[in-house]
Amino acid sequence: MKYLSILVFIATLPMPAAAQSAAPADLKIIQDCLKNADKNDKLGTGCVGLVADPCRAKTENDTDKNRACARRELLVWNSIADAAGQRVRAGGFKEITKALAESQKSWAAQRDALCPVFDKVEPGSLPGDAAYCRMQTTANRALLLRKLGDAVNER
Secondary structure, three states: OHHHHHHHHHHHOOOOOOOOOOOHHHHHHHHHHHHHHHHOOOOOHHHOOOOHHHHHOOOOOOHHHHHHHHHHHHHHHHHHHHHHHHHHHHOOOHHHHHHHHHHHHHHHHHHHHHHHHHHOOOOOOOOOHHHHHHHHHHHHHHHHHHHHHHHHOOO
16 A cells, blocks of 8 residues: 555646756756755745746746746756655554645645646746746745655654
8 A cells, every 4th residue: 555655646646748857057056045045944935936037037037938948947847846856655543644645645635726827827827837837836845845754753
């Protein structure tokens, strides 16, 4: 049953269609920020947008380019969320692993229902529309999973 929960969790992680990986430089920017946030006992919300926002500043408000910037950072947060999920499971708490797998399904469903709406409303509601929504929601999820991973691995 434990392995089924793990498989369900992995299957529901937000992964891009081509299963691309984050650029090492982009990952380093966010990871360095998160290390600083950890030192200051912060969640790390200030780390969200550190790749996408400077990228967007160079796009001259081109929607497709804004989406590409958001997708670029989304790859980073997907990687961080995956690592955080693995760390939570490594804590060895069956009930927490089960709760995580179940909540991941509902979180992914909510993200997938909400974010596409931003592609249908006036451009500019979110820079990069649905892609930026996915980046934001995945980043926030990753930040929470990091804290949960820390908590279940304290010994």
